[in-house]
Amino acid sequence: MAEPVLQFRDVAFAWPDAAPLLSGLNLSVAPGECLALVGRNGAGKSTLFKLACGLLKPAAGQVTVGGLDTAQARAPQLARQVALMFQEAERQICHDQVEAEVAFAPRLAGLDASELALKVARALELTGLAGRARCHPFDLNAGERRLLTLAALIAQDTPLILLDEPTRDFDAAQLACFEAWLTLARSEGRALLFISHDLDFIARHASRVLHLDGGAIVADGPSCRVLLHPALQAPDALPAPTLPALCQALGLPPTADADAFDAAWLARLRG
Numbered sequence: 001m002a003e004p005v006l007q008f009r010d011v012a013f014a015w016p017d018a019a020p021l022l023s024g025l026n027l028s029v030a031p032g033e034c035l036a037l038v039g040r041n042g043a044g045k046s047t048l049f050k051l052a053c054g055l056l057k058p059a060a061g062q063v064t065v066g067g068l069d070t071a072q073a074r075a076p077q078l079a080r081q082v083a084l085m086f087q088e089a090e091r092q093i094c095h096d097q098v099e100a101e102v103a104f105a106p107r108l109a110g111l112d113a114s115e116l117a118l119k120v121a122r123a124l125e126l127t128g129l130a131g132r133a134r135c136h137p138f139d140l141n142a143g144e145r146r147l148l149t150l151a152a153l154i155a156q157d158t159p160l161i162l163l164d165e166p167t168r169d170f171d172a173a174q175l176a177c178f179e180a181w182l183t184l185a186r187s188e189g190r191a192l193l194f195i196s197h198d199l200d201f202i203a204r205h206a207s208r209v210l211h212l213d214g215g216a217i218v219a220d221g222p223s224c225r226v227l228l229h230p231a232l233q234a235p236d237a238l239p240a241p242t243l244p245a246l247c248q249a250l251g252l253p254p255t256a257d258a259d260a261f262d263a264a265w266l267a268r269l270r271g
């Protein structure tokens with residue numbers, strides 16, 4: 001079996017002057033997995049992400065990324081293994097030109113000028129920002145700024161990518177661009193973890209969903225099963241993902257794929 005790209009072993013964590021948030025948390029993510037983290041506000045999703053990229057260190061237990069212990073590894077080593085898009089993506093932009101922002105990580109990684117130019121051009125192309133290379137990031141709209149942070153992650157070229165509410169600011173065209181990249185990144189074997197409150201988006205893309213509550217994993221499995229679980233469908237919870245909920249109501253096998261739904265429904269109609 002492939003070596004996990006991310007592993008939590010008996011991890012404990014508490015914020016200062018607060019009760020323990022995580023205790024004895026175990027999690028393993030394989031290359032190529034696309035995993036969604038769901039759970040109510042304050043469940044610990046963003047904290048788990050910060051532990052996963054080494055911004056926070058566990059109080060007990062161990063977090064490894066690409067086999068590196070985040071408590072021991074140096075930042076440049078971790079930056080070759082894992083990249084993170086913050087929930088407030090524009091806060092991680094630190095250059096005054098789009099191109100310079102995208103070039104930041106590969107330049108620090110020591111790429112020569114021609115490799116660097118290729119990486120930056122590809123990242124801008126994939127995010128639809130090729131025509132905005134010389135712009136100031138704050139002249140971009142909110143969705144473009146999020147795409148800019150995505151371009152920077154693409155250029156960072158890591159096996160593990162963490163995305164906190166990635167679709168938040170996108171219009172329909174930007175979402176389509178992002179979803180095309182997501183499919184490409186999966187085909188390249190990257191492991192993707194994202195936090196999202198958009199259950200339809202999760203149902204379309206996640207191969208696995210973790211439900212976090214009070215810092216503990218209360219469900220871990222295929223998206224249709226976890227997203228329709230009663231614990232996520234409490235009265236004050238998010239609306240169920242459309243297609244899996246429709247399948248459930250019609251007594252069809254759960255799926256988030258429109259073609260599979262059509263096939264199952266037609267088979268039912270034909271008796």
Ligand SMILES: Nc1ncnc2c1ncn2[C@@H]1O[C@H](COP(=O)(O)OP(=O)(O)OP(=O)(O)O)[C@@H](O)[C@H]1O
Nearest residue numbers: 015016018021039040041042043044045046047048
């Ligand atoms: N920098 C911080 N300092 C102290 N406590 C924090 C800090 N960040 C988060 N917390 C606390 O940790 C708990 C988990 O927060 P976290 O942001 O990880 O949850 P979340 O599931 O990502 O929530 P949301 O969906 O609202 O982003 C909350 O009680 C929160 O108040």
